[in-house]
Amino acid sequence: MSSRARVLVLNSALGPLDYRVPRELAVEPGSIVVAPLGPRQLLGVVWEPERMPSDAEVGDNRLRNLLAVADVPPLRAPLRRLIEWTADYYLAPPAAVARMTLSSSAALDGARSAVEYRATGAVPDRLTPQRAQALERIGERQGLIRELATIAEVSDAVIRGLVKSGAIEPIEVGIDSPYPVPDADHAPPALSPEQSEAAGTLVGAVAAAAFQPILLDGVTGSGKTEVYFEAVAAALRVGRQVLVLLPEIALTEPFLKRFHDRFGCEPVAWHSGLRATQRRRAWRAVASGEAKVTVGARSALFLPYAELGLIVVDEAHETSFKQEDGVHYHARDVAVMRGLFERCPVILASATPAIETRHQVALGTYAEVKLPGRYGVAEMPAIDAIDLIEEPPERGRWLSPRLVEALRDTLARGEQSLLFLNRRGYAPLTLCRTCGHRFQCPNCTAWMVEHRLTRRLACHHCGHVEPVPRLCPECGNEDTLVACGPGVERIADEVAALFPEARAAVVTSDTIWSPAKAAEFVARMEEGAIDIVVGTQLVTKGYHFPNLTLVGVVDADLGLDGGDLRAAERTFQQIRQVSGRAGRGAKKGQVFIQTHSPKAQVMQALVTGDADAFYAAETEARQDAGAPPYGRYAAIIVSSEEQAAAHEVARLIGRHAPEVEGMAVYGPAPAPLAMLRGRHRFRLLVHARRALDVQDVIRDWLGALDWPVKVRVAVDVDPYSFL
Structure with missing residues (x-):
């Protein structure tokens, strides 16, 4: 007789549904199935009925048959428990959480090859502006027609037209070729005594094969990555899988290089920049256990690992681990819960741990491993605050005389500098000096940000863009539009005016939008082809440039606006992280913080380096207000x-x-x-x-x-x- 199965279909508007299982299909909890719903066919996951109650019991005679079972391993019980916990804690539909696990529908297909497309180099006879744009943006990339159209920001029809003209050709690619296996003993590093002791603790946690959250608290440049790599090696030696979460896609490429140097090959990458065929290959390798080490953004947390033995959350304090759309989960906290269900250690690595994490250490819930000093001869940089009231920039400029002089000296020594301002574009506000008209996004309560590199006004909330008009749309006057306030592009213009011989680079999510772009930036920095970097929070973490000795924080007060309960903590973390880019080699580093409030507690803590006093005061204020974590x-x-x-x-x-x-x-x-x-x-x-x-x-x-x-x-x- 046919049995029945409870299925969590991937439709957030529906609860679990019951189906009949035909004799020819074998299902178990976790099986991924194709289920009929009206005239449609939906993916679903078979679930234990007692863990997923149904709103209404349906008699066997009214059940519809399941149509197929995907040829992939069932989702294991620890992952199903994680889906349940995430849905319950974050008040999200279980189907919405399960959809993150089944984010690669191509992975469920049986095909071993696919047809992708790439440019041939030929120019079509009819080269329309859209076709020219497509060929320029596609470059040497390849992918499905839909993917190429997205990259080029044109319709699918434009790409298909280029295929017909011979400017783009189809190629068959194998999509399930095996990944190389990292070698735990390929190039073990020479660790300092402090690093060896810390690594021993982490390796012991992996060997215990039990749940244990561990805070790896090390100052910037202390070698946290090399230390937790020893725990990764320990997991590899016993055949377990490892997940490393990174907060930004732009950090993936530098990490892959460091991983390759240590283990002889790259790990499996998982992020939004992958093509559909790459996502399929990675998903299936993770599910089969072939992918031994996966590095990725927060979504990698919900992949169906066959035997997870270690989770590492790098830069665990980063707010980008919090998902703001769809399921509002925090990857750091969900990673700890996945470690609980998988019974494996979870390493939270950070130079500036969040107060919530420090609180768990104080309670004894998390263990702590400290790396208080930088590796080798490197020393922490000297940090000075520049009072912008006492030492203001010249009129029309944003860099104070002392910071300009430091930039000049650094250039003369042949060393590199970094100017940090967490504001993309040229200016945050454009207005008319005649009538006062301000350019506001038509879709959001937000000002349009001028981007002079692309000659556009852009909304950073919804993505709406429009060209910068010649005339004021309100009064019709010409040459009356003025940019108010600085963004990184404006600072770059000031650098170009002050130091025309310097080679500057603007580093934001507008210029570093893929791992390949990040790799290109790293290569130019390492070759010495860049003298001054002007960047946003994208450059505050993960990068190691031994010749970068000067950091200037253009506006340290910026993050303190808005009344956010974490504003001071976030400002401290961000500036401390960006300060840590200076002096990571043998050369001594210097940091200047431009502020209107040098006596503020957070500024004093940054200058003196007294992080413990700052966190103690912040923690006390949170406790008094009953704010998280209290x-x-x-x-x-x-x-x-x-x-x-x-x-x-x-x-x-x-x-x-x-x-x-x-x-x-x-x-x-x-x-x-x-x-x-x-x-x-x-x-x-x-x-x-x-x-x-x-x-x-x-x-x-x-x-x-x-x-x-x-x-x-x-x-x-x-x-x-x-x-």
């Missing part, structure tokens, strides 16, 4: 294309807020970013004591309410953004 926050965000509809639902939610001891609800109020991507937004903030199960309260509260389908209600547990 209390809990959850944000409820209501949005709609109609402002009135969003406001009405927000008020409905606010009126029905439950009265629970130890919990307060603030709002609703218009979000600071009151419109985003064309949707009006209102926010409520839930503040609760640590012991309260706030998820159950919110689940019951919102579950009892109804609102129109045109209104979206999202819950962000442990929010990092308050916009």
